[in-house]
Amino acid sequence: MRVLFTGPGRLPFVWGATAAEVADTYGCDALLPDAPDRLVRAVGSRATPARLYRWLCQLRLAPYSYDLVDNYGRRSPRALVPGTEDLAVGQTVATIFTLAAFTPDEELTLRIKGGRPYLVFGDLAVSYAVRPADGGSRLVAVLRCTDPPGPAGALRRRLLSWGDVPMMRKQLLTLAALAERSG
Numbered sequence: 001m002r003v004l005f006t007g008p009g010r011l012p013f014v015w016g017a018t019a020a021e022v023a024d025t026y027g028c029d030a031l032l033p034d035a036p037d038r039l040v041r042a043v044g045s046r047a048t049p050a051r052l053y054r055w056l057c058q059l060r061l062a063p064y065s066y067d068l069v070d071n072y073g074r075r076s077p078r079a080l081v082p083g084t085e086d087l088a089v090g091q092t093v094a095t096i097f098t099l100a101a102f103t104p105d106e107e108l109t110l111r112i113k114g115g116r117p118y119l120v121f122g123d124l125a126v127s128y129a130v131r132p133a134d135g136g137s138r139l140v141a142v143l144r145c146t147d148p149p150g151p152a153g154a155l156r157r158r159l160l161s162w163g164d165v166p167m168m169r170k171q172l173l174t175l176a177a178l179a180e181r182s183g
Contacts, residue, residue: 012161015169017042021140026127027101027109032144035123037161039143043172046136047179053105053130055179056139057085063094064178065171076174080182097126106130121160122148136180139172 014022017040029038045052058064061084062076087108091099096117097110112124123146131138145160147153 012165013037013039015041015165016172017140018138021131021138024129024140026129026140026142027107028125028127028142028144031100031109031111031125032123032146035125035144035146037143037145037157039145039161039164039168040140041142041165041168041172042138042140043176044133044136044138045176045179047176047182049130049132049137050105051182052137052139052176052179054080054085055175055182056108056128056130057087058175059094059108059110059128060084060087060091060099063171064174065167078178096121100125119149120156122146122153122157139176141168141172143168 021042022040047055058077058081061081062074064076087099087102087104089099089101092113093099093108093110096113098113099108100111101107101109107127107129109125109127112118112121124143126141126143129140129142131140143164145157148156150156
């Protein structure tokens with residue numbers, strides 16, 4: 001498996017993903033097919049796909065990235081919380097998203113909420129996909145991003161794509177590690 005990390009022209013658009021993961025289609029692609037940016041991030045995990053997906057459901061409670069920045073200083077739960085796997089379209093996820101679609105044990109697709117999140121980030125959809133892999137699974141996140149409203153929208157979208165690299169890296173690595181430890 002050849003993983004695309006950086007290389008010329010890769011960041012901020014691709015981090016940790018294979019060519020096949022980049023080429024694949026995800027739920028967010030259908031929600032915002034004309035979005036100018038498509039960001040793909042991925043990590044491997046020794047956890048089973050079912051265990052890793054169960055941890056993805058925890059995003060209903062917290063973002064699992066940098067809690068000081070993304071979670072108002074509250075620590076994201078380090079143990080599975082019963083009931084978070086009971087998904088329904090329209091549920092709030094990671095505070096600023098709603099659950100747009102899901103395929104049990106495979107994929108969650110989120111859409112940014114209206115109001116302040118939309119004004120800051122623009123229209124944004126993200127899919128988290130869990131795929132089986134040798135020795136465990138792969139966790140792939142794909143974001144489709146449009147320009148936030150206002151005269152500097154394209155600049156803000158570009159800043160979002162760079163700012164997302166460390167945030168999403170932390171989130172995916174944290175979820176993968178928690179899934180490995182718990183199962």
